[in-house]
Amino acid sequence: MIKFGTDGWRAKIGEDFTFDNVGRVSLALAKYIKEKFKNPEVVIGYDTRFLSEDFAKFAGKVIAEEGIKVFLSDRFCPTPAVSFFISSQKLSGGVAITASHNPYYFNGYKIREWFGGPASPETTSIIEKIIEDIDWEKEKQRFKKESSDKVKKEDIISAYIESVRADSEIDKFLKKVKSEVIFDVMHGACSGLPTRIFGKKAVEVRNEINPLFPPFGKPEPTPYTLTPLQNYCKKFKSDGFAFDGDGDRIYACSKEGKIIDAHKIFAILTEHTVKHKKQKGKVYKTVTASDIIDKVASYYGLEVVTTPVGFKHLIKGMIEDNAIIAGEESGGIGMSYHLKERDSLFCACVFLTHSIIEGKDFSALVKDIEKRFGKHRYIRKDFHVSDEIKEKAVKTAEEIDKINGFKVEKIEKIDGTKIRFKGGGFLLVRPSGTEPVLRVYAETESEETSEKIINSFAKMLNIKPE
Numbered sequence: 001m002i003k004f005g006t007d008g009w010r011a012k013i014g015e016d017f018t019f020d021n022v023g024r025v026s027l028a029l030a031k032y033i034k035e036k037f038k039n040p041e042v043v044i045g046y047d048t049r050f051l052s053e054d055f056a057k058f059a060g061k062v063i064a065e066e067g068i069k070v071f072l073s074d075r076f077c078p079t080p081a082v083s084f085f086i087s088s089q090k091l092s093g094g095v096a097i098t099a100s101h102n103p104y105y106f107n108g109y110k111i112r113e114w115f116g117g118p119a120s121p122e123t124t125s126i127i128e129k130i131i132e133d134i135d136w137e138k139e140k141q142r143f144k145k146e147s148s149d150k151v152k153k154e155d156i157i158s159a160y161i162e163s164v165r166a167d168s169e170i171d172k173f174l175k176k177v178k179s180e181v182i183f184d185v186m187h188g189a190c191s192g193l194p195t196r197i198f199g200k201k202a203v204e205v206r207n208e209i210n211p212l213f214p215p216f217g218k219p220e221p222t223p224y225t226l227t228p229l230q231n232y233c234k235k236f237k238s239d240g241f242a243f244d245g246d247g248d249r250i251y252a253c254s255k256e257g258k259i260i261d262a263h264k265i266f267a268i269l270t271e272h273t274v275k276h277k278k279q280k281g282k283v284y285k286t287v288t289a290s291d292i293i294d295k296v297a298s299y300y301g302l303e304v305v306t307t308p309v310g311f312k313h314l315i316k317g318m319i320e321d322n323a324i325i326a327g328e329e330s331g332g333i334g335m336s337y338h339l340k341e342r343d344s345l346f347c348a349c350v351f352l353t354h355s356i357i358e359g360k361d362f363s364a365l366v367k368d369i370e371k372r373f374g375k376h377r378y379i380r381k382d383f384h385v386s387d388e389i390k391e392k393a394v395k396t397a398e399e400i401d402k403i404n405g406f407k408v409e410k411i412e413k414i415d416g417t418k419i420r421f422k423g424g425g426f427l428l429v430r431p432s433g434t435e436p437v438l439r440v441y442a443e444t445e446s447e448e449t450s451e452k453i454i455n456s457f458a459k460m461l462n463i464k465p466e
Contacts (some may be wrong), residue, residue, distance in 0.1 A: 022340060
C-alpha cells in the first residue's frame with residue numbers, strides 16, 4: 001500500500017519503489033490535478049539517487065499522457081528548484097523524485113502544490129484514495145510507447161540560482177568574503193551549485209555523484225555524519241555548510257571544526273530576518289525545535305506558533321498566517337520572502353550575509369546569541385521498541401514529576417509528550433506512528449545533563465538507544 005509520510009512517499013528501490021508504483025502515483029496525481037486546474041502544467045525534478053532520472057522520465061510520461069504539459073528538469077536538481085519553478089511559472093504543481101536524507105537504498109516521490117511547497121495532508125489523502133481505485137495492470141499498457149511530446153526538458157536551475165542570489169543579497173557581500181567557504185553537498189542534488197554562486201571561493205566537499213552516499217550511506221547532515229566537513233573547515237580555517245541529498249536541510253560548521261546545529265541556524269536566521277530584512281510577522285516551528293528560537297522571537301516581539309513535526313504543518317503558517325520564517329529540528333528552514341519551502345542553499349547565503357554584516361565569523365555568531373539568550377544543549381536519541389513499550393513510554397512521561405533534579409512545570413501534548421522543567425529545559429517523548437521507533441529529546445544548559453535525562457528516562461523503560 002502506498003502511503004505518504006511527513007513529506008512524500010518513500011520506499012526501498014526494487015521492493016515497493018518500482019516503475020509500476022511510480023506509475024500508479026503519477027496517474028493518481030494527474031487525475032487529481034486535472035480535476036482542480038484548467039490547462040494544467042507540472043514540473044518534475046530528481047536527485048542523484050540510483051534510477052532517479054529514469055523514474056522522473058517515467059512519471060513525466062504518465063502525467064503527459066493524461067493531457068498535462070510536463071516540464072522535466074534537464075539535470076538533477078534540489079527540491080527547492082522544483083518549488084521555485086512552480087511558484088515563478090504559476091504551474092499547477094510538481095514532483096521531486098527523491099528520498100531526501102534517507103539511506104541509499106530508498107527513493108521517494110515528493111509532491112509540490114501550486115504555491116511550491118509540500119502537499120498538504122488533505123491533498124495526499126485524496127491522492128491515496130485515487131491510487132486505490134486505479135487498475136494499474138489495465139492502465140499501464142498506455143504508457144509503453146515512447147515519451148510524449150508534451151514532456152519538455154527545461155533548465156529549472158538557472159532561474160532558481162538567480163532568485164537565491166537576489167533574495168539573499170549575497171552578491172553585495174561576495175567581495176567581503178575573505179576566505180574560502182566550505183560546502184559539504186554529501187553527493188547530493190546541490191553538487192556544483194555553491195560554485196555557481198561563489199566561484200573559486202566555494203570549496204565543495206563530496207560533490208562527485210555517488211548514489212551510495214559514502215562514507216555513511218545516507219546524505220543526512222547531523223552531528224554524526226559531518227566529519228568530512230569538519231576536517232575541511234579545520235584544514236582551510238574556513239566556515240562551512242552541509243546540505244542533505246535534495247537540498248532542503250542545512251547544518252553549519254565553524255572554522256574550528258565545531259558543528260552548528262539547525263536550532264542555532266534557525267535562531268540566527270530569525271534575527272537576520274527581523275533586524276536586517278525588517279520583516280514582521282510570526283515564527284513557526286515544530287515541537288522538536290529548541291527554546292532558543294522562542295527567546296530570539298520574543299526579544300523582537302514576534303509570536304511563535306508551535307506545530308507537530310513535518311514541514312507540511314509549517315507551510316500553512318507561511319501561506320495563511322504571516323509566518324516570516326519557519327523551521328524544524330532536522331534543518332529544514334524556509335523564509336517567506338524567498339520561497340514558501342525549505343531551502344538550504346538560500347539559508348546558507350543568508351547566514352553568510354548575516355555573518356558579514358555583523359562582522360562575526362560563525363563561532364562568534366553562536367557565542368553572541370548564546371551570551372544574550374543562554375546556552376541550549378539539545379540531544380535526541382532513537383530507540384527501536386515495540387508498540388507496547390511506546391505506549392508505556394507515553395504513560396511514564398505523563399507521570400513524571402521530577403527527573404535528574406528537574407521538577408516538572410507543565411506537560412504539552414502537541415506531538416508526543418513534552419515535559420517542561422521549572423527554570424527552563426524540556427524532555428520530549430515522541431513515539432513514531434509509522435515505525436517501531438521511540439524518539440526522545442532533551443534540552444538543558446548542558447549537553448551532559450541533557451544526555452543524562454534521556455538515559456534516566458530510558459532506564460525507566462529498560463531500553464537502550466540504537
